[in-house]
Amino acid sequence: MEKVDLILPKDFPTLKNDAFLCACRGQETSHVPVWCMRQAGRYLPEFRESRAGKDFFDTCRSPEACCELTLQPIRRFPFDAAIIFSDILVIPQAMGMDVQMLSGKGPTFPEPLKEPEDLLLLQPKVDVNKELGYVFKAITLTRHKLEGKVPLIGFTGAPWTLMAYMIEGGGSTTHSKAKRWLYRHSEASHKLLRMLTDVIVDYLLGQVAAGAQALQVFESHAGCLGPVEFKEFSLPYLRDIARRVKDQLKESGQDVPMIVFAKDGHYGLEDLSQSYYDVVGLDWTIDPRSARERTGGKVSLQGNMDPCALYAPKERISEIVKRMLEGFGTRGYIANLGHGLYPDMDPENVGAFVEAVHTHSRNILNHKSEETQTAGSDVSYCTHNGGVENLSVADSLRSLRRNHDGKVREPITRLSLPNMSLGLNQPPLRQHKHSPVLPMGSRPHPPSIFQQANSAALASQALSVSISGWFSQE
Numbered sequence: 001m002e003k004v005d006l007i008l009p010k011d012f013p014t015l016k017n018d019a020f021l022c023a024c025r026g027q028e029t030s031h032v033p034v035w036c037m038r039q040a041g042r043y044l045p046e047f048r049e050s051r052a053g054k055d056f057f058d059t060c061r062s063p064e065a066c067c068e069l070t071l072q073p074i075r076r077f078p079f080d081a082a083i084i085f086s087d088i089l090v091i092p093q094a095m096g097m098d099v100q101m102l103s104g105k106g107p108t109f110p111e112p113l114k115e116p117e118d119l120l121l122l123q124p125k126v127d128v129n130k131e132l133g134y135v136f137k138a139i140t141l142t143r144h145k146l147e148g149k150v151p152l153i154g155f156t157g158a159p160w161t162l163m164a165y166m167i168e169g170g171g172s173t174t175h176s177k178a179k180r181w182l183y184r185h186s187e188a189s190h191k192l193l194r195m196l197t198d199v200i201v202d203y204l205l206g207q208v209a210a211g212a213q214a215l216q217v218f219e220s221h222a223g224c225l226g227p228v229e230f231k232e233f234s235l236p237y238l239r240d241i242a243r244r245v246k247d248q249l250k251e252s253g254q255d256v257p258m259i260v261f262a263k264d265g266h267y268g269l270e271d272l273s274q275s276y277y278d279v280v281g282l283d284w285t286i287d288p289r290s291a292r293e294r295t296g297g298k299v300s301l302q303g304n305m306d307p308c309a310l311y312a313p314k315e316r317i318s319e320i321v322k323r324m325l326e327g328f329g330t331r332g333y334i335a336n337l338g339h340g341l342y343p344d345m346d347p348e349n350v351g352a353f354v355e356a357v358h359t360h361s362r363n364i365l366n367h368k369s370e371e372t373q374t375a376g377s378d379v380s381y382c383t384h385n386g387g388v389e390n391l392s393v394a395d396s397l398r399s400l401r402r403n404h405d406g407k408v409r410e411p412i413t414r415l416s417l418p419n420m421s422l423g424l425n426q427p428p429l430r431q432h433k434h435s436p437v438l439p440m441g442s443r444p445h446p447p448s449i450f451q452q453a454n455s456a457a458l459a460s461q462a463l464s465v466s467i468s469g470w471f472s473q474e
């Protein structure tokens with residue numbers, strides 16, 4: 001028996017920094033958590049040294065190597081989360097396809113899928129413990145070795161992105177071979193997407209059983225689909241994955257935050273915010289305020305600085321980060337890049353990015369808490385029996401809790417802020433002198449609530465959470 005087999009997914013060290021997990025759930029944090037996609041990567045000299053001369057997928061199959069590569073960025077920077085070192089293409093391998101990582105070329109499938117008959121060559125049922133147990137071992141080992149410093153994220157590629165690689169045989173700019181299947185062999189495409197979805201669900205559940213504390217689903221090739229194809233070939237499978245994983249975890253009393261990152265999939269933002277995920281990851285082409293408006297507080301957001309901004313001088317990085325934080329607000333937000341780090345990036349600038357997120361967000365939060373103390377006496381919160389209690393804005397906001405389906409968990413009667421009030425089908429309420437209250441019993445046109453609530457949300461940086469309560473309780 002190998003040493004790593006004796007390390008079990010239990011008795012994990014206590015988590016010391018839960019900012020990332022709290023932000024995923026829309027809860028308050030003392031700073032905005034930050035991590036970077038591809039934080040374990042070639043921009044780090046220690047990564048290049050560890051990987052030198054070794055085959056990429058041999059490295060992926062070594063739990064000790066994956067653990068070491070995952071920990072390297074955590075030792076260097078105060079990231080708020082670690083992501084397990086692996087690759088999305090281990091799934092096609094588990095389904096029986098040969099995938100090699102060729103230097104200078106990237107992932108290559110010597111025998112990609114060409115026609116629908118080729119689906120018969122794939123394993124119809126994958127035993128993830130047998131085929132991908134090495135990833136689970138890497139997760140368990142890493143979770144122990146992290147010593148509770150930060151949570152560990154597990155991940156997978158989404159069905160469409162994996163399908164694209166399996167048909168293209170590697171990276172592509174047009175994805176024309178894979179898209180040919182969508183237009184020409186739509187039934188076979190759905191069959192393949194369903195097969196992938198089944199493996200992915202088992203794979204993600206296996207990652208959680210091994211110790212993953214959050215899960216990210218990468219739909220890296222969403223951008224080459226139009227809105228219609230996205231709705232048919234990507235969204236239903238992304239939804240199915242989150243629903244099935246969440247449902248099965250619920251049965252064992254677990255709730256693990258799930259993040260969906262559909263790169264360049266702007267048109268899917270509203271749909272993705274109502275797809276059982278806790279967090280929607282954004283690339284840099286979306287404006288933070290507009291993303292908040294379009295997702296209406298139903299999910300937390302993650303992203304979205306242009307990775308190339310890391311080529312800027314440190315002072316400029318700091319300004320860009322500040323603007324990004326002002327756009328997203330500090331609650332229900334995880335700072336990240338809009339895509340992965342590139343190999344030629346300067347680790348020092350990555351450090352500057354992390355520091356800027358922590359420093360600016362702490363400043364904003366400290367400033368906000370001073371304002372909240374002043375605003376506290378202006379806030380009235382009406383209880384169920386019609387009484388009125390005075391609560392601070394912070395208390396009122398704290399009592400808003402989201403479920404992953406976007407519904408407010410605790411019954412909120414009304415939340416009044418100096419410039420905004422929301423009523424939720426409750427007994428007659430008294431109007432606070434500073435609060436223009438929506439008339440009881442009226443059903444204002446949703447967009448008008450949206451506009452009002454959005455300006456309040458921008459001011460308070462959290463109110464948007466209650467908008468979903470309004471709609472879900474109607």
Ligand SMILES: Cc1c2[nH]c(c1CCC(=O)O)Cc1[nH]c(c(CCC(=O)O)c1C)Cc1[nH]c(c(CCC(=O)O)c1C)Cc1[nH]c(c(CCC(=O)O)c1C)C2
Nearest residue numbers: 037038039040041083084085086087088106171218220340
């Ligand atoms: C560091 C690395 C990885 N994969 C590859 C590399 C570079 C090659 C090397 O080090 O030798 C090849 C590697 N693997 C892949 C590519 C992209 C090829 C292409 O389509 O152009 C390359 C060069 C495929 C891949 N692999 C992944 C995605 C989804 C994210 C994204 O959109 O970038 C994709 C598309 C996921 C992935 N891949 C990796 C991680 C590790 C954790 C971390 O982020 O720190 C993750 C999450 C690790």
